[in-house]
Amino acid sequence: MGKESIVVFGAHSDDFVIGSGATIAKYSKEGTPVTSIVFSYGEKSHPWLKEAVIKKMRAHEAIEASTILGCKTYIHNLREMNFIEDYKTNNIEEKIIKLLTKVKPTKIFTHSPEDPHPDHKAVYTITMALIQKLSWKPEVYIYSIWNPVSFKTDYPVLYVNVSKTFSLKLRALKTFRSQRFHAIYPLLILVFKRAFVSGIKIRKKFAERFYRIQ
Numbered sequence: 001m002g003k004e005s006i007v008v009f010g011a012h013s014d015d016f017v018i019g020s021g022a023t024i025a026k027y028s029k030e031g032t033p034v035t036s037i038v039f040s041y042g043e044k045s046h047p048w049l050k051e052a053v054i055k056k057m058r059a060h061e062a063i064e065a066s067t068i069l070g071c072k073t074y075i076h077n078l079r080e081m082n083f084i085e086d087y088k089t090n091n092i093e094e095k096i097i098k099l100l101t102k103v104k105p106t107k108i109f110t111h112s113p114e115d116p117h118p119d120h121k122a123v124y125t126i127t128m129a130l131i132q133k134l135s136w137k138p139e140v141y142i143y144s145i146w147n148p149v150s151f152k153t154d155y156p157v158l159y160v161n162v163s164k165t166f167s168l169k170l171r172a173l174k175t176f177r178s179q180r181f182h183a184i185y186p187l188l189i190l191v192f193k194r195a196f197v198s199g200i201k202i203r204k205k206f207a208e209r210f211y212r213i214q
């Protein structure tokens with residue numbers, strides 16, 4: 001196996017941070033290149049701002065978060081709840097395969113098939129289809145957003161010790177100002193609890209938990 005390279009798939013502009021932000025920062029600090037691929041700005045999930053305004057804000061926030069974590073982020077423009085349909089247009093698949101071929105990930109992180117959000121599920125489906133088309137076999141891991149992955153299965157667990165980079169994840173999450181009032185604060189508490197509980201499992205301060213599915 002050559003040099004490590006990480007790719008993280010996320011449906012909306014903040015999912016890569018919520019699901020694996022501290023792990024991204026850890027790999028990046030260790031010199032491993034990390035690329036994040038975002039499928040949608042999440043423009044519909046705001047109660048009163050115009051879509052175009054939200055898109056600009058979300059893109060800006062995602063880039064700011066990426067700078068904090070040390071990854072490179074590419075944002076696509078799929079409409080929420082229309083992922084599978086939109087994905088087939090505008091050569092999006094071709095563009096992503098081109099990028100993957102360039103960065104050659106050894107590990108891919110994506111949403112869980114158990115995630116109840118349709119866009120998150122769609123990204124899982126898209127990820128698995130994409131991997132079939134690669135000429136090499138990256139390891140594939142899934143992460144949790146609101147709902148924890150509850151796998152009653154034998155998938156191996158990966159705990160990443162993120163004690164040194166967990167604070168960067170919190171900082172990166174705080175860049176998502178456009179959603180602060182209705183989503184980010186409850187999320188920070190959830191993210192903190194989860195990292196703390198996972199940390200206990202490996203006797204470290206904080207950890208992020210993933211399941212290896214391939």
Ligand SMILES: [Zn+2]
Nearest residue numbers: 011012015120
């Ligand atoms: Zn999401």
